[in-house]
Structure formats: structure tokens, C-alpha cells
Amino acid sequence: MKFLFASDSFKGTLSSRKTAELLAQAASEIFPGCEYGSIEVADGGEGTTDAVLSAVDGRKIAVAVRGPLWDETAAYYGRLDGTRAVMEMAQASGLSLIPAEKRDPRKTTSYGTGEMIADALEKGFRDISVAIGGSATNDGGIGCMRALGVRFLDGNGQELPGCGDDLAKIRSIDLSGLDPRVKDCTFTVMCDVTNPLCGEKGATYTFGRQKGATPEILKELEAGMCNYRDILYKQFGVNMDEVPGAGAAGGLGAALMVFLNGTLKSGIETVLDLVEFDRKLEGVSLVVTGEGATDWQSVFGKVMQGVGVHCKRAGIPAVAVVGSMGKGAEDIYDYGIESILTTVNAPMPLEEALCRAEELYLEAARRLFRLLRAGRGMKHV
Numbered sequence: 455m456k457f458l459f460a461s462d463s464f465k466g467t468l469s470s471r472k473t474a475e476l477l478a479q480a481a482s483e484i485f486p487g488c489e490y491g492s493i494e495v496a497d498g499g500e501g502t503t504d505a506v507l508s509a510v511d512g513r514k515i516a517v518a519v520r521g522p523l524w525d526e527t528a529a530y531y532g533r534l535d536g537t538r539a540v541m542e543m544a545q546a547s548g549l550s551l552i553p554a555e556k557r558d559p560r561k562t563t564s565y566g567t568g569e570m571i572a573d574a575l576e577k578g579f580r581d582i583s584v585a586i587g588g589s590a591t592n593d594g595g596i597g598c599m600r601a602l603g604v605r606f607l608d609g610n611g612q613e614l615p616g617c618g619d620d621l622a623k624i625r626s627i628d629l630s631g632l633d634p635r636v637k638d639c640t641f642t643v644m645c646d647v648t649n650p651l652c653g654e655k656g657a658t659y660t661f662g663r664q665k666g667a668t669p670e671i672l673k674e675l676e677a678g679m680c681n682y683r684d685i686l687y688k689q690f691g692v693n694m695d696e697v698p699g700a701g702a703a704g705g706l707g708a709a710l711m712v713f714l715n716g717t718l719k720s721g722i723e724t725v726l727d728l729v730e731f732d733r734k735l736e737g738v739s740l741v742v743t744g745e746g747a748t749d750w751q752s753v754f755g756k757v758m759q760g761v762g763v764h765c766k767r768a769g770i771p772a773v774a775v776v777g778s779m780g781k782g783a784e785d786i787y788d789y790g791i792e793s794i795l796t797t798v799n800a801p802m803p804l805e806e807a808l809c810r811a812e813e814l815y816l817e818a819a820r821r822l823f824r825l826l827r828a829g830r831g832m833k834h835v
């Protein structure tokens with residue numbers, strides 16, 4: 455019997471690696487001598503770089519960039535091999551880098567993300583995957599592109615710095631200085647949202663509030679984003695309100711597509727491809743996956759859905775250990791997950807469940823493998 459462990463992290467408590475360690479402990483107790491392997495996985499948000507590097511034995515590359523408030527920030531991205539790199543925009547331009555009281559998407563920039571990409575180009579990487587979850591920005595990606603040589607000009611022909619406030623001031627875009635190495639690259643954009651650039655479901659109104667925007671600021675930013683959309687249409691002939699995912703990461707999705715010819719792809723699908731998940735399913739009897747909270751959102755590009763679909767395709771059963779189940783959690787059964795066990799084993803406050811996360815997870819893992827052992831012993835099926 456061979457198990458494969460591929461769980462998402464339990465945000466704030468258990469890493470993907472830690473869940474694998476606990477599952478290995480429980481499996482060995484219930485099935486002495488069993489084989490098992492593990493893969494760290496993520497869905498394209500924070501933690502993606504670490505997960506991929508762990509799975510492929512890659513290494514981190516440190517780089518100093520300008521953070522979302524233009525201050526110097528220590529970031530890193532991952533080297534997979536001589537030509538492939540993976541990075542998270544959250545490392546350079548993430549919401550977690552700004553204290554709550556300083557969040558204002560009019561002032562934040564994605565410039566540091568562009569600096570990470572430029573560093574990767576300088577080091578010879580030509581196949582670059584960029585995860586764009588967790589952004590602090592609503593600058594349409596102009597900061598990122600400015601770091602790569604694109605110039606966004608106001609009515610006087612002056613170059614704009616590249617923050618949310620600048621979107622309303624753009625009158626033309628100059629591509630003559632764009633890093634020439636870009637044309638030799640393949641950019642994959644890990645993104646699991648389908649929001650357009652502007653409108654009620656666009657970048658600003660969907661994500662702006664969580665980045666610190668008040669209703670008044672949202673109106674300002676939306677006006678600027680609409681101006682940016684119109685300039686893109688005028689110069690490049692593409693309407694970013696008709697492109698799903700253009701509004702991801704405060705409009706960075708649009709910029710990566712327009713200026714770098716990036717291809718948007720599901721975050722979890724990209725991760726599973728990078729870690730060669732299908733190959734690692736060979737000879738596996740059961741896959742155990744999971745996440746902190748499972749609900750209706752879990753079937754929209756999350757780890758459990760991706761893992762379940764690949765297992766179903768390969769004819770291998772998959773089960774999940776999760777922290778909690780919410781409305782619509784059972785929808786995941788349509789995507790290759792056979793059953794779900796929760797770690798919480800009695801009524802308790804959330805704070806207690808979080809503090810006891812490791813203990814509760816191990817107990818749930820033991821219950822899971824005991825059930826499997828009981829199933830193997832059934833004589834009349």
C-alpha cells in the first residue's frame with residue numbers, strides 16, 4: 455500500500471509540509487511498513503514558490519525590491535532549473551507587507567514585482583511563472599511594467615511613477631524601452647479569478663476595499679482604471695473588460711497579458727504541472743489532501759479540486775482532512791474527492807481549534823487511517 459500526501463496549508467497554523475509529516479506519522483502507526491510520499495502544494499497564492507521549490511528541489515534567489523509603499527523590501531523567487539523560475543507578486547507587492555493603518559491603494563505600487571521579473575531576466579530565466587494572489591495594489595500593473603521599461607506618460611509627456619493614483623493621469627504609453635529580453639520569454643500567470651478590469655465585478659470594486667479603499671477612494675480608482683482601459687484599447691486594440699482575469703491583482707493580470715504576452719492559467723493547475731503531480735501518482739493506492747476551511751469556494755480553482763480532478767482522471771481515490779466544513783463543502787465530491795474528515799472533534803471556540811491545530815490534525819489522521827484499515831477488513835462488499 456502506498457499513500458501520497460498533497461494538502462494545502464491550514465492558514466496560520468499548519469504548513470503543507472507539516473500536514474504531510476502528521477499524515478506520515480498516523481499512517482505508519484496504523485499501517486506499519488506502508489509506503490508514502492508527499493508533495494507540498496498551493497493554489498497560486500502565498501506559499502506557492504515554497505511549495506514548488508520543495509517538490510522539485512529548487513532553490514531560492516534573494517532579491518531586494520521596492521515594496522508596495524516604495525520602501526526597500528527583501529523578497530525572493532524560485533529557480534526550478536536553468537531556464538525556469540517561479541515567483542509570487544505577494545513577495546514584492548503583497549498586502550501582508552503593509553500594516554492595516556497604512557493601506558491605501560492610491561499610493562501602492564507593483565513596481566517591486568517588475569524588479570523581480572527583471573532580476574530573473576538578468577539571470578537568464580526565460581520561462582517564468584508568476585502567482586498574482588495577495589496583492590496590495592490597484593495600479594493596473596503599471597508599476598510592474600515601468601520597472602521593465604514601459605513608460606506611462608501624462609498629458610505633458612512626463613513619466614508617471616506607477617501607483618493607483620496615476621491611472622487617471624495616463625494619456626499615452628511608450629513601449630520603446632521595454633526590456634528586449636521579454637520577447638524571448640514565456641510568461642505563465644497563475645490566477646484563479648475571472649474578474650474583468652473595470653465595472654462592478656472589476657479589480658477596484660471587487661478587491662479595493664480589502665486593500666484599504668473607502669467608498670470615495672473606490673470611485674477615484676475606478677475612474678482611473680477606466681481611463682487606463684480606454685488607453686489600452688486605443689493603443690493596442692484590446693478591451694480588457696472582455697478578458698477574464700484582467701482585473702486580478704488590481705489589474706496586474708491585464709498588464710502581464712498586454713505587455714508581456716502572458717497566459718493566464720489556473721494556479722493549482724500550474725503548480726501541479728510544475729511539480730509533475732501526475733507522474734507522482736504512479737503506483738499510489740490513495741491520495742490524502744485537504745485545506746483549512748472547505749466550502750463552496752473549494753471547487754473554484756483551489757487545491758482540493760485540482761488534486762481531486764487529477765486523481766479521478768488517474769483512477770486513484772482521494773480523501774481530505776480539513777479544519778472545517780461550510781456551506782457547499784459537499785460540492786467537492788463531484789471533483790474526485792471521495793470523503794472529508796474534519797479535525798475539530800467537539801464544539802470549541804475558533805481560538806482553541808487554532809491553538810490545538812497540530813494535535814487535532816494528528817487525531818483526525820489517525821481516524822482516517824483506522825477507517826481505511828476497517829474498510830480493508832470488510833469481507834462482504
